[in-house]
Amino acid sequence: MIEMKGVMHVIEAVIAIAMMAVAIAGLFGHAQPADNSAQLASAGYAALQHLEGTGQLRPALAARDTAAIRAMLNGLLGSFDLEICEPECTGMLQPGAAALDYFIAGNGSYEPVRLRLYVW
Amino acid sequence: MYGDADTARDAMKGSKGQVFVAGAALFVVLLALIAANLAPAPAMPATLAIEAQLDNIAQEYRYAIGLSAIDESDRLDDFSSYLRDNIQSFDAIYALVSVQPGTYTLRIGNFLRNPAAISITAEGSSPSEASGTVDDKETGSWDFTASGDVNITIEYTIQDIAYSQSLQFGADKNQTIGWFDIGIRSGESGLRRSGTWSVAG
Numbered sequence: 014m015i016e017m018k019g020v021m022h023v024i025e026a027v028i029a030i031a032m033m034a035v036a037i038a039g040l041f042g043h044a045q046p047a048d049n050s051a052q053l054a055s056a057g058y059a060a061l062q063h064l065e066g067t068g069q070l071r072p073a074l075a076a077r078d079t080a081a082i083r084a085m086l087n088g089l090l091g092s093f094d095l096e097i098c099e100p101e102c103t104g105m106l107q108p109g110a111a112a113l114d115y116f117i118a119g120n121g122s123y124e125p126v127r128l129r130l131y132v133w
Numbered sequence: 134m135y136g137d138a139d140t141a142r143d144a145m146k147g148s149k150g151q152v153f154v155a156g157a158a159l160f161v162v163l164l165a166l167i168a169a170n171l172a173p174a175p176a177m178p179a180t181l182a183i184e185a186q187l188d189n190i191a192q193e194y195r196y197a198i199g200l201s202a203i204d205e206s207d208r209l210d211d212f213s214s215y216l217r218d219n220i221q222s223f224d225a226i227y228a229l230v231s232v233q234p235g236t237y238t239l240r241i242g243n244f245l246r247n248p249a250a251i252s253i254t255a256e257g258s259s260p261s262e263a264s265g266t267v268d269d270k271e272t273g274s275w276d277f278t279a280s281g282d283v284n285i286t287i288e289y290t291i292q293d294i295a296y297s298q299s300l301q302f303g304a305d306k307n308q309t310i311g312w313f314d315i316g317i318r319s320g321e322s323g324l325r326r327s328g329t330w331s332v333a334g
Contacts, residue, residue, distance in 0.1 A: 029156065032158065032160075033160050050182075051179060051180070051181040051182045052181065054181070054182035054185065055181045055182060055185050058182070058185035058186070058188070058189065059185070061189070062185075062188070062189070065192075098219075100218075100219075111182070113182060113185075113186065114186065114219070114220070115189055116189060116190060116193055116216070116219075117193055117196070118193040118194075118196045118197040118200060118208065118212050119196070119197075119200055119208075121203075122200065122203075122204070123197070123200045123204060123208045123211060123212075125211075125212060125215045127219055
């Protein structure tokens with residue numbers, strides 16, 4: 014009888030510990046690493062808008078000159094990669110990176126271009 | 134006397150485990166309360182990026198209005214089709230007015246994924262009213278004669294919801310006027326931008 018009581022105590026204690034563990038896991042398990050992809054995308058757009066404001070981006074995009082665009086962005090963004098999507102984008106999004114699409118309708122004549130920028 | 138004390142002690146011993154469970158339950162409730170009060174407001178990470186993308190696209194709609202003036206064609210139609218093909222949740226409606234002294238053409242492009250019933254009131258123009266239905270990814274076109282100031286009111290109805298947009302311009306000089314309303318959906322909500330732009334000549 015005494016042994017039975019002891020077993021019951023152990024079971025109850027285990028249940029109590031399990032409840033607390035589940036509660037703690039539920040509370041802190043949702044705390045995922047901060048998703049800063051939107052901030053990265055915003056920074057990417059800001060850099061591209063800055064280059065558009067200087068008049069450098071549109072001619073380079075219209076010419077599909079990714080090397081020139083890369084050189085312009087080097088001083089504005091940390092880690093990034095880019096591609097011109099014609100018509101599909103083929104790059105792979107790495108974990109923790111943000112992908113954003115930047116469009117131009119043309120440069121003096123109608124010729125739309127889609128630039129995909131990956132920032133991390 | 135001693136017998137009663139032993140019984141009470143035994144009862145206490147027997148309820149130790151239940152006290153643990155009750156304490157754990159209380160702990161869980163407290164944690165839930167703390168979580169409810171300290172949880173940060175739900176962030177809208179996608180919103181920032183969509184806002185920036187809409188700024189980019191709105192800028193290019195203005196550019197496309199300028200290209201329409203240069204090319205004497207409807208580049209908003211081309212650009213809207215292009216964006217619909219490249220952005221899954223993109224939609225748009227626009228009006229493009231091409232004015233030559235004494236006459237003008239109004240084009241309305243519907244890229245809102247549903248047919249749009251259009252009703253036009255054109256003050257200072259002949260005819261003074263026009264209407265029609267423009268299907269999704271289609272453009273409607275209406276010709277008017279006018280002199281002096283023109284005030285167009287475009288009413289469009291999509292899925293029983295009516296919207297209205299006005300444009301004012303002079304019909305005595307060459308110019309191109311464009312209005313656009315563009316949107317990108319994100320989950321259950323969506324963000325929109327609208328603007329007007331005019332190009333002389």
